[in-house]
Amino acid sequence: MSSSIKTKTEDMLIGALLRVPAQAIQRRIIHELNAAGFEELRVPHMAVLQFPGPDGVRPGTVAERAGMSKQAINQLLRSLEGFGYIIRSDAADGGRARIVHLTKRGRAAYSKIHDILRDIEREWSSELGPKPFAQLKELLFRVWESPLAR
Numbered sequence: 001m002s003s004s005i006k007t008k009t010e011d012m013l014i015g016a017l018l019r020v021p022a023q024a025i026q027r028r029i030i031h032e033l034n035a036a037g038f039e040e041l042r043v044p045h046m047a048v049l050q051f052p053g054p055d056g057v058r059p060g061t062v063a064e065r066a067g068m069s070k071q072a073i074n075q076l077l078r079s080l081e082g083f084g085y086i087i088r089s090d091a092a093d094g095g096r097a098r099i100v101h102l103t104k105r106g107r108a109a110y111s112k113i114h115d116i117l118r119d120i121e122r123e124w125s126s127e128l129g130p131k132p133f134a135q136l137k138e139l140l141f142r143v144w145e146s147p148l149a150r
Contacts, residue, residue: 025120032116038109040083048076053110054086054100062100085109 026046033041041049047066048054054062054077063073077100080086085106091097102110125133143149 025117028120029113029116033109033112036112038105038112041085041109044076045080045085048073048080048086049110049113053102055102055106055110057100058091058097059088059100080106 026043029046030041030043047068048062050066052065059073059077060070062077063070066073077086077088081088083105084103087101087103088098089101091099121133128136
């Protein structure tokens, strides 16, 4: 006799409730980017290409935003540089710091990500209803702005 476990809303913890949709969004972004001609991009690259994007900032800032080590981010940056999505140049202050810049291809991919996310928002709004979806975004924004997200 097999038993199925039915999950109730009150049994779900916030980590899973946020993680599962976020992972689904990332998989969809990569799938659609690949289909649009950005074949070499993979989910780990999203750590660099996520909002607000890497353009004009130091690799350490990209690492901090992604919650990753500088070494791990530098591997992703090398990969993206090799694929032609970014370039790194010396900072204007003449120090040892480097600055990340999106190339034309990188800006095209970043723009496509924005388009995909707008499509996802329209679909979710349709599925949940415009008012509940707006409430969801408002609550998530409040968490984003609060000390809870630090």
